[in-house]
Amino acid sequence: MPLSQTLYEEIRVLMQFSPDSIQEGIKVHNDAAPELVQAAQNLFDKGLIDRHDGGYLTDRGQEALQHARALTGLLAPAE
Known part of the structure; x- marks a missing residue:
């Protein structure tokens, strides 16, 4: 599955x-970039955050954040 721009923005908000x-x-304000506002709405629709404009992570969102951080850690350049 290729990483779509929509999925990228959702991960960006999650992180x-x-x-x-x-x-x-977190709070995603109405005047934020439209793609970030939409990403927050998508995360809410998926049950990862508790408000359409941010709020707090749900249990499922906490799990998703752990996976996202693990993946970025694996892909980060070695220092």
Whole structure:
């Protein structure tokens, strides 16, 4: 499955959440780039966040963030 622009934007929004605390949410403002507003809506529709404009990760969203961080860690250049 190729990485579509839509999927990329969803991952981009997901990665804005802190991996250290489930108490830290995010807010995607109405005047943000349209693709980010749509990505937040998509994540909400998929049950990964609790509000259409950000909010907090759901349990499923926390799992998705862990996978996304693991993948980016594997793909990051070795230092």
